[in-house]
Amino acid sequence: MAKYNFKEKEKHWQNFWAEEKIYQFNPQSQKSFYTVDTPPPTVSADYLHAGHIMSYSQAEFIVRYKRMRGFEVYYPMGFDDNGLPTERYVEKKYNLNKNNINRAEFIKKCLAETKIAIQTYRNLWQILGISVDWTKTYSTINQHSQRISQWSFLDLFKKGKLIHKDDPVYWCTNCQTALAQADLEDTEESSFLNYLTFKTKDNKEFLIATSRPELLPACVALFFNPKDERYKKLAGKKAQVPLFNQQVPILADEDVDIDYGTGLMMVCTWGDIEDVKKCRKYDLTYRAVFTQDGKLNELAKEFAGLKIDKARQEIIKKLKAEGFLKKQEEIIHVLNTHERCKTPVEFIKTKQWFIDILSVKNKLLAQINKLKWYPSYMKKRAIDWINALNQDWCISRQRFYGVPFPVWYCQQCGEVIVAQEKDLPIDPLQTQPSNYQCAKCKSNKLIPEKDIMDTWMTSSVTPLIIAGLIEDKAVQKKLYPINLRPQAFEIIRTWLFYTVVKSYYHHQSLPFYEVMISGHGLDDKGQKISKRLGNFIPAEKIVEKYGADAVRYWATGSTLGENLRYNEQEIKKGSRTVTKLYNAAQFCFLHFKKDDYSKLKIDDLLLEDKWILHYLNQTVKNSVKYFDNYQYSKARDEVDNFLWHYFCDNYLEFVKHRLYQNEPDKKAKTVLSYCLLAIIKMYAPIMPFIAEEIYNLYFADFVKTKSIHLTSWPEIIKNLKYSSKETEEFEKVLSVIRDIRKYKSEKQISLGEEVGEYTTSIKLSENNIEFIKQVAKVKEIIVK
RNA sequence: GGGCGGAUAGCUCAGUUGGUUAGAGCGUACGGUUCACAUCCGUAAGGUCACAGGUUCGAUUCCUGUUUCGCCCACCA
Numbered sequence: 001m002a003k004y005n006f007k008e009k010e011k012h013w014q015n016f017w018a019e020e021k022i023y024q025f026n027p028q029s030q031k032s033f034y035t036v037d038t039p040p041p042t043v044s045a046d047y048l049h050a051g052h053i054m055s056y057s058q059a060e061f062i063v064r065y066k067r068m069r070g071f072e073v074y075y076p077m078g079f080d081d082n083g084l085p086t087e088r089y090v091e092k093k094y095n096l097n098k099n100n101i102n103r104a105e106f107i108k109k110c111l112a113e114t115k116i117a118i119q120t121y122r123n124l125w126q127i128l129g130i131s132v133d134w135t136k137t138y139s140t141i142n143q144h145s146q147r148i149s150q151w152s153f154l155d156l157f158k159k160g161k162l163i164h165k166d167d168p169v170y171w172c173t174n175c176q177t178a179l180a181q182a183d184l185e186d187t188e189e190s191s192f193l194n195y196l197t198f199k200t201k202d203n204k205e206f207l208i209a210t211s212r213p214e215l216l217p218a219c220v221a222l223f224f225n226p227k228d229e230r231y232k233k234l235a236g237k238k239a240q241v242p243l244f245n246q247q248v249p250i251l252a253d254e255d256v257d258i259d260y261g262t263g264l265m266m267v268c269t270w271g272d273i274e275d276v277k278k279c280r281k282y283d284l285t286y287r288a289v290f291t292q293d294g295k296l297n298e299l300a301k302e303f304a305g306l307k308i309d310k311a312r313q314e315i316i317k318k319l320k321a322e323g324f325l326k327k328q329e330e331i332i333h334v335l336n337t338h339e340r341c342k343t344p345v346e347f348i349k350t351k352q353w354f355i356d357i358l359s360v361k362n363k364l365l366a367q368i369n370k371l372k373w374y375p376s377y378m379k380k381r382a383i384d385w386i387n388a389l390n391q392d393w394c395i396s397r398q399r400f401y402g403v404p405f406p407v408w409y410c411q412q413c414g415e416v417i418v419a420q421e422k423d424l425p426i427d428p429l430q431t432q433p434s435n436y437q438c439a440k441c442k443s444n445k446l447i448p449e450k451d452i453m454d455t456w457m458t459s460s461v462t463p464l465i466i467a468g469l470i471e472d473k474a475v476q477k478k479l480y481p482i483n484l485r486p487q488a489f490e491i492i493r494t495w496l497f498y499t500v501v502k503s504y505y506h507h508q509s510l511p512f513y514e515v516m517i518s519g520h521g522l523d524d525k526g527q528k529i530s531k532r533l534g535n536f537i538p539a540e541k542i543v544e545k546y547g548a549d550a551v552r553y554w555a556t557g558s559t560l561g562e563n564l565r566y567n568e569q570e571i572k573k574g575s576r577t578v579t580k581l582y583n584a585a586q587f588c589f590l591h592f593k594k595d596d597y598s599k600l601k602i603d604d605l606l607l608e609d610k611w612i613l614h615y616l617n618q619t620v621k622n623s624v625k626y627f628d629n630y631q632y633s634k635a636r637d638e639v640d641n642f643l644w645h646y647f648c649d650n651y652l653e654f655v656k657h658r659l660y661q662n663e664p665d666k667k668a669k670t671v672l673s674y675c676l677l678a679i680i681k682m683y684a685p686i687m688p689f690i691a692e693e694i695y696n697l698y699f700a701d702f703v704k705t706k707s708i709h710l711t712s713w714p715e716i717i718k719n720l721k722y723s724s725k726e727t728e729e730f731e732k733v734l735s736v737i738r739d740i741r742k743y744k745s746e747k748q749i750s751l752g753e754e755v756g757e758y759t760t761s762i763k764l765s766e767n768n769i770e771f772i773k774q775v776a777k778v779k780e781i782i783v784k
Numbered sequence: 785g786g787g788c789g790g791a792u793a794g795c796u797c798a799g800u801u802g803g804u805u806a807g808a809g810c811g812u813a814c815g816g817u818u819c820a821c822a823u824c825c826g827u828a829a830g831g832u833c834a835c836a837g838g839u840u841c842g843a844u845u846c847c848u849g850u851u852u853c854g855c856c857c858a859c860c861a
Contacts, residue, residue: 003822186857193861210861223861257860265861274859334858380788381856388857489855526854557797562789563854567796569810579821587820637798637808649825660819738826745827750816 004582006547010689014126022707023067023131025074027475034071035482036063037462037512038078038132039495048124049536050551050566051521051529053543057555058518059486060130061632064685067131068713069624074479076136076466079121081114082402083140083455084175088340089113090401098176099293103400110401114141124539128548129688131709136469140458141403146425148465149403149458152502153395156355157418161505163354164416168276169394171348172338173294173308177398178352180454181391182494185339193261193329196319198222198239201247206234207326209261211333213319214312215268217244217299218289221282223265226252231264242324243315244301251282270347273390290346308346353405353451354392357501361386367500371515374630375561378489378517385493393501395454402452404428408436412443460498463511485512489519489561516630519563526565542571549687550574556636556686577640578690581683584648585694588672591659596669597702602719608771609671610722611730612651615642616675620714623682632686639682647675650734657774673698678714733768736760740776757782 017023036059067073090110091097118139125132138145156162170179191211199205208222219241224231231250238247255274256265267278269288278284289299296311298304303311319325336345357364365386373379396405404427406419415438419426428448437444458465467479481503487495496515503511522528523535543551553574558564605613619642626635655672658665677699684691688709695708705711740758744751757780764772769781 208861212861215861255859260860267861271861272859274861277859333860377788384787384857390859493856520855559797565796567810569796573809576821576823579823583821583824585820590820634798641808648821652820653825741826745815745825748815751826752817752819 004579004690004693006549006578006689007544009693010127010129010548013689013692014129016692017129017131017707017709018126018134020706021135022709023073023075023133024135025076025133025470026072027470027472029072031070031072033074033478033483034066035074035463035466035479035484037466037482037485038076039487039491047531047536048120048539049521049529050539050542050554051536052124053128053539053551054521054555054558054564055486055488055518056125056130057128057552058558058560058632059484059516061552061556061685062484062486062516062627062630064131064688064709065627065632065713067709068681068684068711070712074136074466074470075132076138076469077122077125077130077132077134078137078462078465079114079118079139080455080459081110081117081139081141082145082458084177084340084397084399085455086110086114087399087401088175098399101400107401111141114139124543127540127543128552131688136466138465138469140455141401143425144468145458145465146403148461148468149453150406150419150424150426151421152457152461152464152506153406153453154418154421154424155506159505161356163356163392164351165354166349166351168270168347168349169352170336170345170391171292171350172341172343172345173290173292174341174343175338175399176292178348178350178394178396179338179345180394180456181389182393182456182497183339184336184345185342186334187337187342187344188332189335189344190330190332192316193331194316194319195262195326195328196242197324197326198242198264200234200237200239200250204234206231206264207262208264208266209329210266211331212268212271212312213315214296214300214303214308215266215271215289216241216315217246217296217301217303218268218270218287219244219246219248219266220269220279220284220287221248221267222250223253223256223267223278224250224263225256225258226254228256228258228263243318243322244299246287253278253281272347276347286349288349290348292348292350294343294346350398352394353396354394355501355505357393358389358391360504361389364497364500364504367504367510370510371500372513374514374516375559378492378515378561381489381492382497385497393454393498395457396451397454399452402455403458404452405449407449408432408446409449410438410441410443411445411447413438413441415440417446456494456498459495460502463499463503464506480507481510482512483514485515487515487517489517492517517561519558519561522563522565524566524568526563529566536566546571546575547578547689549578549689552686552688553577553636556632559633560630574687577643578687580643580648581680581687581690581694584643584652585676585680585697587652588669588676589698591664592669592673592698594701596666597673597699598666598670600670600674600717601667602717602721604667605671606667607726607730607733607767608651608654609667610720610726612646612654612671612675613717613720614722614727615646616678616714617716617720619646619682620678620716624713627685635682636686639679643679643683647679651675654771654775677703681708681711681714684708729765729768732762732764733772736762736764736772736781737776740772740778752777754779756780759784 063073063075090113172179193209193211194213195207195209197205198208222239234250235252237250239250240247267275269286270276287299289296291297294308296303296306303314306314337343338345365383368382406426408417408428429450432446436446463480463482467476470476499511503509527535529536550571554570557570619638622638623635655668658668680691680694691708703711754777758778759782761784764783772781
């Protein structure tokens with residue numbers, strides 16, 4: 001008997017699907033559209049592992065299911081290649097940094113890397129059988145995406161939602177760019193709380209605890225809690241800062257924690273967000289000491305030019321030497337770092353573009369509530385994030401590889417000039433508005449904006465980008481808002497949140513109706529997979545070894561929203577399921593002739609036929625219920641159970657005696673073929689290759705649809721008339737068969753061997769006695 | 785410090801609105817098969833449902849608290 005060669009067959013069907021354009025979206029279709037947003041993977045992942053397989057497969061199960069449920073599915077593919085992740089990747093690979101980069105050269109390198117990465121991803125999606133319409137792809141750096149990102153900027157500009165301000169902003173001193181709150185990640189760091197002596201003009205000494213003595217030159221005020229009796233006498237006085245000797249006011253504020261350190265707080269330009277708040281609230285002096293590349297400036301006197309952490313050490317040394325340092329306490333504190341490079345972020349005052357989000361928090365919360373979340377508890381993460389926001393969305397980055405701002409400034413008066421919509425996409429460094437004259441100052445000299453946009457400026461309009469890939473405007477309208485956003489939980493605060501923001505401002509609508517949140521892929525010990533730990537097998541290797549169907553089978557294993565361990569046992573189970581399906585099909589086809597495929601006639605079925613069809617009905621019903629709620633793992637369990645325990649272990653055995661006859665029973669064959677087709681259809685979303693293979697071995701000729709993936713989901717057979725009496729009857733039959741099997745097992749008799757007689761107390765009809773004698777191989781059944 | 789999710793068989797996990805004996809797969813033990821099955825089938829052993837209270841006729845399920853793991857968030861200088 002022919003074995004199923006997954007390597008050969010999977011390759012074959014990949015090509016078949018591509019050549020026959022099975023997954024191509026038809027904009028003219030009369031069916032309802034079902035659009036899926038694709039999470040553009042960042043190209044910097046040059047290692048693809050089980051986690052990538054898992055997250056993409058999980059979204060794709062739904063895509064295939066919906067296609068078979070009669071929707072015209074629009075499933076394009078995007079590649080997220082612009083922005084800092086790619087820049088970081090290229091910098092590392094070529095050992096570059098911002099200060100030794102030629103902008104044009106650098107962008108060229110980024111584009112080249114992008115191309116390679118896209119190919120790597122595309123290859124994996126193809127061998128996995130991800131059913132994307134490959135004629136509809138985009139990358140976040142291409143002209144189409146740039147045009148829409150810039151349009152988004154212009155639209156927000158017109159609507160007055162943009163703020164261009166010179167303000168303290170989160171800053172990465174390593175990447176040397178402004179950041180948004182969402183780009184931060186907390187890290188624990190052990191450090192020292194240093195108790196330093198300050199004194200007033202009249203030489204009254206007191207202690208202040210600080211973990212950042214390098215900020216002493218930037219100190220602008222001291223604060224205590226007005227309820228704190230210890231310091232009331234200091235109110236209104238001035239203090240002298242050790243080493244740097246500037247005089248700073250001593251003020252009271254209720255936010256100061258009496259119990260932390262000495263209860264006195266040193267406020268600087270700016271060590272953290274609390275400093276920023278206090279400086280604003282009390283309009284304190286501006287004394288910034290940090291430079292954009294993470295050093296101290298001339299305010300630090302002899303320490304000027306030192307890196308921040310080096311300066312801290314040196315200043316502590318000198319404080320100690322001069323007797324200002326009274327004691328040090330070891331502490332562990334949390335600090336914000338840039339999630340891409342883990343460098344602690346600082347506040348630096350620079351001019352940046354922001355999107356107003358703080359003033360519409362409540363509106364955004366309402367939008368989040370209107371979305372349908374799967375699983376529902378994930379909504380809380382978005383709500384918590386919005387409530388925690390303390391900065392508007394900073395969208396400008398002092399980097400090179402990304403979408404340019406369509407903006408110039410008047411050299412003389414600084415007036416902002418934005419591009420015309422018809423000219424997009426545009427790079428202000430390359431192009432200038434012709435015949436320009438400033439309306440305010442009549443100058444005709446313009447300075448182009450050289451910053452680029454936050455990469456999420458593009459990712460946040462993916463629904464518009466994918467709708468825009470279709471020419472027809474009427475179809476575009478039908479594609480937006482889209483139906484489903486599949487994504488992982490760690491980008492709720494970015495991809496999901498920002499997309500909701502954009503859609504709210506642009507269209508006063510939701511960008512999508514439903515969101516399906518998946519978890520992470522973990523290694524076999526439950527650890528997060530990471531390049532650094534090297535705890536993964538490359539994705540292509542896994543597929544090569546077990547086949548795409550088997551790996552996809554593993555990927556169905558997690559409950560939605562939960563992490564999934566890499567588990568080779570499960571993949572092997574997937575392989576076994578493929579084999580089982582193939583063998584069951586082979587067995588059927590051995591007996592089938594062309595004319596055995598005919599319409600099921602319900603009226604003249606035997607009891608065992610009704611029984612199997614009844615459970616098939618249940619399986620179809622449940623699979624629909626589960627898939628509709630994105631519970632693909634439960635849907636799979638249902639089908640697995642039906643295949644192994646109802647169809648193979650029992651029904652196939654029940655009908656063998658009807659097939660091995662001179663005149664094989666045609667009814668049995670009809671029921672077999674009906675069940676088999678339904679089974680492979682229900683497996684098709686999960687294991688598309690084996691389903692297609694079996695379909696084409698027999699069914700394609702009759703169903704007259706060239707791919708199983710274009711057929712429709714099995715229907716529930718109505719009027720089966722499997723009465724409760726019959727149900728009860730057949731349950732008795734099954735229990736007797738079970739007993740006989742047990743009996744034979746205990747007596748160590750082969751199941752295939754015919755035994756003389758078997759006695760049961762269960763009352764059975766003549767027909768059923770005959771049936772049991774046939775399938776359980778017993779000569780005589782005695783009912784007592 | 786706040787929030788979210790988990791803790792069920794040796795392992796990985798299901799357990800639907802509270803209701804007889806808590807399930808599956810893998811693994812283990814014993815047996816049978818090679819006439820669809822790179823096997824497959826049958827039978828069996830294995831659980832104080834993290835812990836402690838409470839509500840109830842009845843709790844793995846609901847409530848409270850504790851322990852513990854994971855994740856997210858936070859300005860404690």
